[in-house]
Amino acid sequence: MNFQQADMVIVGGGGAGLRAAIAAAEANPRLDILLLSKVYPMRSHTVAAEGGCAGVIQPHDSFDAHFDDTVSGGDWLCDQDVVDYFVRHATEENLRLEHWGCPWSRKPDGSINVRAFGGMKIERTWFAADKSGFHILHTLFQTSLKYPSIRRCDEYFCTDLLVEDGACAGIQAIDMRNGSHTVIAASAVILATGGAARVYRYNTNGGIVTGDGMALAYRQGVPLRDMEFVQYHPTGLPGSGILITEAARGEGGVLTNRDGYRYLQDYGLGPETPLGEPRNKYMELGPRDRLSQAFWHEAQAGRALATRRGEAVNLDLRHLGEARINERLPFIRELARTYVNVDAVYEPIPVRPTAHYTMGGIQTDRHTATALPGLFAAGECASVGLHGANRLGSNSLAELGVFGRVAGEQAAARAGQGPVLDPQRLLAQAEDNAARLDALRESSGSESLAAIRDAMARAMEEGAGIFRLPGQLQQTCTAIAELKERYRKLGLVDRSRAFNTEWLNAIELGYLLDVAEAMAHAALARQESRGSHQRPEDFPRRDDAQFLKHSLVYRAADVPRLDWQDVVITRSQPAERHYGDAGQQEAKP
Amino acid sequence: MTDKVTVRVQRYRPEEDAAPWEQSFEVPYSEDLSILDALNQIKDQQDPTLSHRWSCRMAICGSCGVMVNNEPRLACKTFLRDYRDRGPVQVRALDNFPIERDLVSDISGLVEHLETVQPWLIRARESPVGEGAYLQTPEQMQRYAAFGQCINCGLCYAACPQFGRDPAFLGPGALALAQRYNLDSRDEGAAQRMQWLNADVGVWSCTFVGYCSEVCPKDVDPAAAINRGKVASDLNYAVNLFNILRGKDNA
Numbered sequence: 126m127n128f129q130q131a132d133m134v135i136v137g138g139g140g141a142g143l144r145a146a147i148a149a150a151e152a153n154p155r156l157d158i159l160l161l162s163k164v165y166p167m168r169s170h171t172v173a174a175e176g177g178c179a180g181v182i183q184p185h186d187s188f189d190a191h192f193d194d195t196v197s198g199g200d201w202l203c204d205q206d207v208v209d210y211f212v213r214h215a216t217e218e219n220l221r222l223e224h225w226g227c228p229w230s231r232k233p234d235g236s237i238n239v240r241a242f243g244g245m246k247i248e249r250t251w252f253a254a255d256k257s258g259f260h261i262l263h264t265l266f267q268t269s270l271k272y273p274s275i276r277r278c279d280e281y282f283c284t285d286l287l288v289e290d291g292a293c294a295g296i297q298a299i300d301m302r303n304g305s306h307t308v309i310a311a312s313a314v315i316l317a318t319g320g321a322a323r324v325y326r327y328n329t330n331g332g333i334v335t336g337d338g339m340a341l342a343y344r345q346g347v348p349l350r351d352m353e354f355v356q357y358h359p360t361g362l363p364g365s366g367i368l369i370t371e372a373a374r375g376e377g378g379v380l381t382n383r384d385g386y387r388y389l390q391d392y393g394l395g396p397e398t399p400l401g402e403p404r405n406k407y408m409e410l411g412p413r414d415r416l417s418q419a420f421w422h423e424a425q426a427g428r429a430l431a432t433r434r435g436e437a438v439n440l441d442l443r444h445l446g447e448a449r450i451n452e453r454l455p456f457i458r459e460l461a462r463t464y465v466n467v468d469a470v471y472e473p474i475p476v477r478p479t480a481h482y483t484m485g486g487i488q489t490d491r492h493t494a495t496a497l498p499g500l501f502a503a504g505e506c507a508s509v510g511l512h513g514a515n516r517l518g519s520n521s522l523a524e525l526g527v528f529g530r531v532a533g534e535q536a537a538a539r540a541g542q543g544p545v546l547d548p549q550r551l552l553a554q555a556e557d558n559a560a561r562l563d564a565l566r567e568s569s570g571s572e573s574l575a576a577i578r579d580a581m582a583r584a585m586e587e588g589a590g591i592f593r594l595p596g597q598l599q600q601t602c603t604a605i606a607e608l609k610e611r612y613r614k615l616g617l618v619d620r621s622r623a624f625n626t627e628w629l630n631a632i633e634l635g636y637l638l639d640v641a642e643a644m645a646h647a648a649l650a651r652q653e654s655r656g657s658h659q660r661p662e663d664f665p666r667r668d669d670a671q672f673l674k675h676s677l678v679y680r681a682a683d684v685p686r687l688d689w690q691d692v693v694i695t696r697s698q699p700a701e702r703h704y705g706d707a708g709q710q711e712a713k714p
Numbered sequence: 715m716t717d718k719v720t721v722r723v724q725r726y727r728p729e730e731d732a733a734p735w736e737q738s739f740e741v742p743y744s745e746d747l748s749i750l751d752a753l754n755q756i757k758d759q760q761d762p763t764l765s766h767r768w769s770c771r772m773a774i775c776g777s778c779g780v781m782v783n784n785e786p787r788l789a790c791k792t793f794l795r796d797y798r799d800r801g802p803v804q805v806r807a808l809d810n811f812p813i814e815r816d817l818v819s820d821i822s823g824l825v826e827h828l829e830t831v832q833p834w835l836i837r838a839r840e841s842p843v844g845e846g847a848y849l850q851t852p853e854q855m856q857r858y859a860a861f862g863q864c865i866n867c868g869l870c871y872a873a874c875p876q877f878g879r880d881p882a883f884l885g886p887g888a889l890a891l892a893q894r895y896n897l898d899s900r901d902e903g904a905a906q907r908m909q910w911l912n913a914d915v916g917v918w919s920c921t922f923v924g925y926c927s928e929v930c931p932k933d934v935d936p937a938a939a940i941n942r943g944k945v946a947s948d949l950n951y952a953v954n955l956f957n958i959l960r961g962k963d964n965a
Binding site (some may be wrong): 165236279365368434460624 | 727728729730746755757758759761762763765766767768769770771772773774775776791797814815816820822823825828829832833834835840841843844846847848849850851852854855858859862863865866872893896898900
C-alpha cells in the first residue's frame with residue numbers, strides 16, 4: 126500500500142477539476158494540490174462539448190433575463206439563490222478563460238461573438254466554433270501547467286473515499302499502470318468526476334462517463350439529489366448517439382420528419398419560423414426536454430424516418446451554405462461525414478434523442494460543500510441546484526468555471542485548517558478496501574460484465590427514458606436490483622495488475638449500477654411530470670403542491686431511502702412554461 | 715451467416731510476456747464498424763483481457779491512437795470497410811512509445827514535452843478580467859487556429875522518425891503547441907519559448923520528413939508549425955547576431 130499526503134485532492138481533471146485546481150493554487154500558493162484522474166486531463170469528457178458556454182455580454186441582455194430563462198427552463202426546480210450567483214459570475218469566468226487563451230469566436234472588430242441557444246431569450250452563448258468544450262479543456266489544462274503547486278496523478282483510478290471521525294480524510298486509488306493501491310491523505314477532497322449517462326444504451330457520453338464520484342459519495346451516505354432528471358439531447362447520431370450540437374439549430378438548422386414537415390410547430394413551439402431566420406425560444410430553439418419529447422411522439426405516430434441505424438428525423442443545415450457551415454460548424458460536418466456518411470452541406474443529417482446529461486448529482490450547498498465535512502463536489506457530478514428539472518444548453522460549461530472556482534477556493538480554505546490525519550488509521554481502512562478490490566479482480570462467478578452492463582443500459586432506456594410509463598418504470602427498478610444481485614456473482618478473466626481494464630470496468634459497473642438505482646427510484650418516487658421527468662400515463666401534470674421539492678436518495682441496505690428538500694425560491698414564483706407564441710403572450714412573473 | 719473480418723491484435727502483458735505477440739480474432743462485419751468497435755467487440759465477447767484506451771468515440775479526446783496496418787490512426791475514426799479487401803487488419807500499439815500493455819502505450823514522454831514548451835498565454839502584464847476581453851480579430855485568430863486543434867493523440871510522434879531515434883526530441887505536437895501560442899496576438903511569450911525551439915531537442919532536430927502532418931487526424935499540420943519555428947529561430951539568431959555586432963561597434 127502506497128501512502129501520500131496532500132493538502133487537497135481533486136478527483137477528475139475535466140473543466141471543473143482543472144478550474145478548481147487553478148483557483149486553489151491562486152488562493153493559496155503554498156498548498157500542495159493533487160489532481161488525480163483515471164485519464165490524462167485532456168481526455169476528460171468536457172472535451173466533447175460543442176455548442177458553447179453561457180454568460181451575459183450583450184448590452185440589451187441582463188442577469189435577470191438569464192436568470193428567468195434558467196429558472197423557467199428548469200421548470201422552477203432550480204435553487205434561485207444559486208442561479209443568481211451563477212448568472213452574475215458566468216461572464217467573468219468566460220473572460221478569464223479568454224485571458225488564459227481560449228479562442229472564443231470573434232466578431233470582425235475582434236470582440237466576443239455569441240450565438241443563439243435553446244431556451245435562451247437573448248443570444249448569450251460564447252463559442253469556439255463547435256469545439257467549445259475542447260478549447261475550454263485544453264486552455265484550462267495548459268494554464269494549469271503554470272502552477273508548480275498543482276501536481277498530477279494521471280491514470281489513477283479512484284476507488285474509495287476515506288472517512289475518519291465523520292469527515293473526509295482522503296481518497297484511495299489504483300495506479301492503473303501497475304495495479305497497485307495508493308492512499309492519498311488530505312483534509313479537503315473535491316469530486317469533479319462528471320456525469321453518468323453511460324447508464325443508458327444510446328448516449329452522447331464517452332466510455333469514461335460512469336458516475337464514479339456520484340457513487341463514491343453515495344456509498345459514504347451523502348445523498349444524491351434530483352437524479353430522476355436526465356437530459357436527452359434531441360440531436361444525436363442514430364446508432365452511436367454521437368452528439369450533434371444544439372448550435373446547429375442556433376445557427377438556423379431545422380428539424381423535419383419523414384414528410385419533410387417541421388413538426389415542432391405541433392408541440393407548442395410554433396408558429397413555424399421562416400427558413401434561415403431562427404427565433405429565440407421558438408421551434409428548433411425550444412428547450413431540450415420539449416424537443417426530445419416531440420421526437421418520441423413523432424416516432425409513435427410513425428412519422429420518423431426509418432434508417433438502417435434506427436429511427437431518426439432530419440436535421441437540415443443545407444440552407445446555411447458551405448461557408449457558414451465551415452466557419453461555425455466544422456466539427457459537425459466532420460462528424461456527420463465520418464459516422465453517418467452524410468455531407469451536411471448537401472444532405473440533412475439524421476438525428477434522434479440520446480441520453481446526454483445528469484441534471485442531478487451529489488447534493489451540495491451553494492458553496493459546493495456536501496453533507497460530508499471536507500468533501501466538495503462541482504460540475505456535472507454535483508447537484509448545486511442550478512439546472513432544476515431541465516438544463517439549458519450552454520449553462521453546464523459555464524457551471525464548470527463558476528462552481529469549479531468556488532470549490533477550489535472552499536477546499537483551499539479548509540485545506541489549511543482540516544484535522545490532523547492519522548496515517549495508520551487510514552491505512553487500516555485502505556487495506557480492507559484493497560482486499561475487497563483484489564477479490565473482485567479474482568472473482569470467478571458465472572456472470573459476465575458486458576451482459577450486466579448491457580442489460581442495465583436497456584432497462585434504463587426502457588423504463589427511465591424520455592417518457593416513464595408506470596409498468597416499465599417499476600420493471601426497471603426491479604431489473605436494476607436483480608442486476609446488482611448478479612453483479613455479486615461476477616466472473617472476471619484477467620488476473621493481472623498492469624493496466625487491467627477488465628478490473629477497472631468492473632469497478633465502474635458497480636458505480637453505474639448505484640447511479641442507475643438512484644435514478645430509477647427517484648423517478649418512481651416523483652409522482653408528477655416536470656421538465657425532463659415525464660410520466661404521461663399516471664402523473665401527466667406538474668404538481669407543485671407535493672413536488673416543488675428536490676428529491677434526495679440515500680443508499681440503504683435493500684431499497685434506497687427517499688427524502689425531499691425544499692427548493693429555494695427568491696423572486697420567481699412557479700408558472701407555466703411556454704415557448705413559441707404562447708411564451709410571448711404570457712405575463713412576466 | 716454474418717460476414718466476418720479478421721483482426722490481428724498485438725498483445726503484450728508485462729507480467730507474463732517477454733515480448734509482444736499477435737492474436738487473431740474474427741469480428742462480425744458491418745459497414746459502420748470502426749477499429750474501436752472491433753476492439754470493444756473483442757473485449758466484450760471474446761477476450762476480456764485485451765486492454766486498449768478509448769473514450770469519446772468521436773475523434774476529439776485523443777485516447778485511441780494505434781497503428782493500423784503500420785499507419786498511425788485513431789481507432790474510432792478508422793473503418794474496417796476501408797481495409798477488408800486487403801486481407802486481415804493488423805492493430806498494434808503506437809510506434810516510438812514504450813508499450814505498457816497490449817495496445818496501451820506509455821505516452822508520459824509526449825505529455826512531458828507538451829508541458830516543456832510553456833503552453834499558456836504569457837503577458838508582461840495581465841489585465842484584470844474587469845477590463846474585458848483582449849481584442850482579437852478573426853484574421854488574427856486564423857494565424858494560429860490550425861495549431862490549436864491538436865488533441866494530443868500522439869499519432870504524429872508515432873510517425874516521426876526523429877522522435878523514434880531520440881525520445882528527447884520535443885516532437886511535432888509540442889512544437890506545434892508552442893507555435894499555437896507564439897502566433898497568438900495576445901501572447902508575449904515567444905522570446906521565452908525560443909529557448910525550446912532553439913534547443914538541441916527543438917525545431918532543428920526535425921529532418922522534415924513531413925509524415926507527421928500526413929497522419930494528423932485534425933489537420934494541425936505540425937510540419938508547417940516546425941517550419942515556421944525554424945524561420946523564427948533563424949530570425950532570432952540574426953537579431954541576436956546583429957545585437958552582438960552592434961554591441962561590438964558601440965564598444
